[in-house]
Amino acid sequence: MVDEIMDRSEVLVEALPYIRQFSNKIVVIKYGGNAMEAHDLRESFAIDIVLLKYMGMRPVVVHGGGPQIGEILKTLGKESEFVEGLRVTDDQTMEVVEMILGGKVNGEIVGLINKAGGQGVGLTGSDGGMFKVERKVLGGRDIGRVGNVRQVNSGPVLAVADSGYIPVVAPIGVDGDGITHNINADEAAGALACSLGAEKLVLLTDVEGVLDSGGNRISRLSVAEALALIDDGTADGGMIPKISCCVDALGGGVKGAHIIDGRLPHAILLEMLTDSGVGTLFFH
Amino acid sequence: MVDEIMDRSEVLVEALPYIRQFSNKIVVIKYGGNAMEAHDLRESFAIDIVLLKYMGMRPVVVHGGGPQIGEILKTLGKESEFVEGLRVTDDQTMEVVEMILGGKVNGEIVGLINKAGGQGVGLTGSDGGMFKVERKVLGGRDIGRVGNVRQVNSGPVLAVADSGYIPVVAPIGVDGDGITHNINADEAAGALACSLGAEKLVLLTDVEGVLDSGGNRISRLSVAEALALIDDGTADGGMIPKISCCVDALGGGVKGAHIIDGRLPHAILLEMLTDSGVGTLFFH
Amino acid sequence: MVDEIMDRSEVLVEALPYIRQFSNKIVVIKYGGNAMEAHDLRESFAIDIVLLKYMGMRPVVVHGGGPQIGEILKTLGKESEFVEGLRVTDDQTMEVVEMILGGKVNGEIVGLINKAGGQGVGLTGSDGGMFKVERKVLGGRDIGRVGNVRQVNSGPVLAVADSGYIPVVAPIGVDGDGITHNINADEAAGALACSLGAEKLVLLTDVEGVLDSGGNRISRLSVAEALALIDDGTADGGMIPKISCCVDALGGGVKGAHIIDGRLPHAILLEMLTDSGVGTLFFH
């Protein structure tokens, strides 16, 4: 029993250098996939975020919501077309996107964080003109109200975070005419992390991390190594945009970027506060 | 032409004492009804809010959304029952309420304010646990997820307002178990105004103001006079809760409360910055 | 009647973009001429200043006082000589200048502002060594205690303005030996505006503005156009120093400069807050 107690203290001690390193730093976490669906994982996610907060970091959550949007559209009998993984978004679809992301998913995440003992505050990218976008064009094709982030005003996030709250951001942006657009959540998280000068960008995914050609997880990747994995075809189609997102974030001033396995409970804590991570760290 | 120019300056000069009186003060505006539906009124509302902001006040918007919710429910083939004017809210209805209020209406108002030159930031009453509610019971009957505000944490509103943004609040609250509830928007606005120690509570309505027995608008009403109007039956059923809301706000420390005619363009400016108001002012 | 009410709101709405643009900005107003003499104009001037203050700007008044000085000197039987429009200032004259500007005119303006609901605080250019001057020499001729501003310490003005007061400055400066000198009020206002990094310099005059060769007021003048008007002889002798003052202020970092007709009531409001100005705006 004393031994077991001792083991407990060892875990806390192991966390010390990480806590020290990230003290008062901003960590942007893209929340999505399984971690957003399974009940247990949702709770463990919220606890992780609140724990980071109380350990002195400033976590910022950016969330997706594709499956929830798809489900409602199906109920409404509306089928979506996808181009290169992006949903073609007409006006009716965008109305659903805003209601689901801004009204349902965002509020639920705030509720989870509040329940875990933190104080979440929901925002969307149109609050304070946070995400300014331009319409995305894919291979000359207009895919509707889908935007590329052109400019970020991180003011609302800082206003909320500096008052002790945990910002939870839905990836919706506005163009120059004030028209709302859907943004890919990874891209929104990356752009926000750059604008905030974040210490970390963490992408929660449904895979183990980046895999080498033998199918084993790679713990650490330099930018050069990451680009090589794309070039030589090791990285598959689903992973490429995530790798690019991390590489871009590093280029934009973020200190480190992680792709981690959101299917593991407390994946964020394990990756950030223990020596044995549970994903892939990208570094300069 | 010179005469006309002179007239312009007179209007500005007439506004001076009001601007002085409200300088740096918080003004909570309940936004609803026609003013939220007609295109022109929506624009004039947003301009009024932004103008108050630039004239040195700190406006806070609380909005309703009943018609928009009803419309969607109808589309979904779901009929609502009403008890004493309140929608009986089952879980499915509440899901729609959250999506419409938090995801659609809230964002649209933020967008209007941004377009008028201000910087809105949307919040719901679950952000930072802003509105804590208990389930409302009407005559012994449970009407579902409808809540009475029991406690207000105005922290998120102040965090946003003190950073130069205009808070736009959806009237959703959470009970002790973190379950979201619908709140009457007038009640939410009144409770928030009290918690903020607001100078003013302004309810935008679809009527001219409080009418006397002859059907003429009453410009100013003391608390005692207001209560008398209810007692003697002059105030009709629709007006009674609004009068009560204003009287309660005065009791809770708000300096003045207004019921104004939201069907007039720039009703807020006219009531707050000119000698000839366009509604009924309640005072101690 | 409703129409008339509507018109009122239009004026306020028209003012919005100007109020927004000048929010928290410093506006230096040179006050002189008729606007300082006629009773009605004095009151309307004070109201304008107080209104700018409450609309979120930071007005700073610099005043002249030539006629009042002349009047006293006449009473004392002392005739002044003028060189290029500047009063030759011997020691006895300077004593009168200080008493009239610092003791009489300055206090009266403070009183007007206080009466209009603001809080004025009078300063002279010797307070805190605000205006450091060197003796002016005109064509090799010494004209007595008349100074050119060489250096400005805007500290006392900021101390007063940052505490919520409206600074009212008499154009008196000191040389390196601490000897007081008279300064041209336009020049003092311009130098102070530059030192404060003001948004606006506004010169109240007794003319309609800058006129073109046909005698019509010019609404807007670029620096190049203004200099051309001097070169080609369109600008007359009285106007040239005022144009130069505006051009110099723009060169010193002030964003815009106005020559306006102080004979119109509320000229400042009309020029600054309505689309149809009442003078000439100089811009880069």
Added chain:
Amino acid sequence: MVDEIMDRSEVLVEALPYIRQFSNKIVVIKYGGNAMEAHDLRESFAIDIVLLKYMGMRPVVVHGGGPQIGEILKTLGKESEFVEGLRVTDDQTMEVVEMILGGKVNGEIVGLINKAGGQGVGLTGSDGGMFKVERKVLGGRDIGRVGNVRQVNSGPVLAVADSGYIPVVAPIGVDGDGITHNINADEAAGALACSLGAEKLVLLTDVEGVLDSGGNRISRLSVAEALALIDDGTADGGMIPKISCCVDALGGGVKGAHIIDGRLPHAILLEMLTDSGVGTLFFH
């Protein structure tokens, strides 16, 4: 020579407990009489004020100007009547008072302080509505624009002092209609000291201090002893109002009050920083 050097250090060391006691404290000094007229005394006064400032106190000067006013009135052929030592002040006289106090004397004192290495800023009691007065009535007789201080707004003095400047205040006040009035400088200094919660009130006079019945200076007087001196007739007519002023100041919260001999160079330093004072200290 070494001995002489040693003596120097003794003086500094003797000053230590006083400097410590008054550190960061407000000291209001009424400046008047000979100390304002003789050239050497004027310089030594200014040095004393600047030294107090640099030793960490916050000196505030309130000045009179009776002789200078009288001189000008004589030049103008206007004779003043005095009632109980107060000048009957008609409108023409008041105009002279304002010009002399606010425009001449105030500026000269600011100039002296600047020359001694400090940074003075002149204020009058109408700045920011500092001194609110009601018309004084003496034995049922109206003596014109002479006021009793009823209320003090010490805001402008603090704005100036907190920015590192030394406030120099002319004893002019305004009544409820904004009409300026003359105030006795001792009374103005006392009222300001109370409003500021000053540590010290120091009245510079042309006498040695309060004298006992044998004609010897009394170094320290309790309030009770001071009142006894008035009751038993020891204090003469000129001294009584000064004693009353000190007693009132103590009653209003000032910690100590001094009547000192302004005819001695550096009287302020000697009274405040050495063991052997040069006047009379009033204490509770």
Added chain:
Amino acid sequence: MVDEIMDRSEVLVEALPYIRQFSNKIVVIKYGGNAMEAHDLRESFAIDIVLLKYMGMRPVVVHGGGPQIGEILKTLGKESEFVEGLRVTDDQTMEVVEMILGGKVNGEIVGLINKAGGQGVGLTGSDGGMFKVERKVLGGRDIGRVGNVRQVNSGPVLAVADSGYIPVVAPIGVDGDGITHNINADEAAGALACSLGAEKLVLLTDVEGVLDSGGNRISRLSVAEALALIDDGTADGGMIPKISCCVDALGGGVKGAHIIDGRLPHAILLEMLTDSGVGTLFFH
């Protein structure tokens, strides 16, 4: 392996409510006994302190040093007499006390904390007059320079802690004549905790905690229960002063007090951040 990883996260998650509760709170830790002597325990102590710091608390260390003092005195051939457990302290002994506590032990603890990644700053109770004492008298007997704490100036501790350093305090105080005295470290820690309004007082000891009559550790004790243990003789002579110290601290406003077993590595972490503590908690 995944299981083991999961266990790690559980420990962190278990710590969350404690971290939240103690966020930004002051925790005063009395450091002494074995924990100060064994090499491993010294390191684990320092890590615990640094970890508390990075988890957002403000730890303050107060240390003893009896054994080290005794050792030197033995080397010097000087035998100490003890009265009720307190060392009779003559002048020569006090000189040794100051050198050992202030010069050796204090510096070593600062060094340990620095090595563990924190930034310690050593203080003694004479710094800034932190501990004012009066000479202790035991049963009418003078035991030399041993003091009771009469007054605490926590200013130096706050100055250091508010700048991000960890204060390490040696229990030396001064009497009214500036003479240094030895203070019992438990008493010093308790008095400092009260003065700081600390959340916690933690006494590191060489026992398991407070034992019941059966010799088993008691996890939690109310003040009443603690006093009963003294009254009924369950608490032995060595434990009584420690219990009294904790009870006094609670009486002085400290929220909770702990007697913990300093012989266990990371005893502080285990008691403060895990559900299963390792000592006795005193509560109101």
Added chain:
Amino acid sequence: MVDEIMDRSEVLVEALPYIRQFSNKIVVIKYGGNAMEAHDLRESFAIDIVLLKYMGMRPVVVHGGGPQIGEILKTLGKESEFVEGLRVTDDQTMEVVEMILGGKVNGEIVGLINKAGGQGVGLTGSDGGMFKVERKVLGGRDIGRVGNVRQVNSGPVLAVADSGYIPVVAPIGVDGDGITHNINADEAAGALACSLGAEKLVLLTDVEGVLDSGGNRISRLSVAEALALIDDGTADGGMIPKISCCVDALGGGVKGAHIIDGRLPHAILLEMLTDSGVGTLFFH
């Protein structure tokens, strides 16, 4: 008697320009030699420091302690070897150094300052890792735990000084492994002065100042002149390192450096606040 009083004021007035010049500036004083041993000089030193503090400067004391260390070592029967004036410091010697400097001398100086009315706070160079050192090597010879300052963290000194305390620093540093080392006090004072951007470095010595070849004190020396004195052999062996220390401090950004005669009472005041200094000033 009046004459004598006048003389007192003259001394204060003479101090004015110095007080003004040093207002709010940091002055680092190396305290050592006779001034630390003779009872009267100790008291006069403490008074000087407190007086500087109350006159608005921020004094920082760095002290030596060689004689006190030597005395104890002699008592312990341990003889020190010296190389180029530096004590060869083995581990046992270093233990004594830490106890004497950090535990005895430092505390005594704090006590002296407190007694004189200031609030001292003792620090050593290991607090907050203030002095980072590397082991000194003299002519290829290891002289034990004697360090050269390589890096200074002035944080702890500023934390203490900005809270109104007077920092008293013992010259102990730590190397990269956290091992404490002895530092020459002059060198420590110089390095700290550079790191703090001090206005002044003052070395208290047991000589009159720097002497010329005729044996007369030199009042002022430029850097070039100082170096020439070393080159031409005028400066003797004991003086050379002190001159070098002053020259290095000037090179590191300190505005002025003084070598003064600590055998004179109040030498610091006399050098800093009177026209006739008592040592040698080094200037650029």
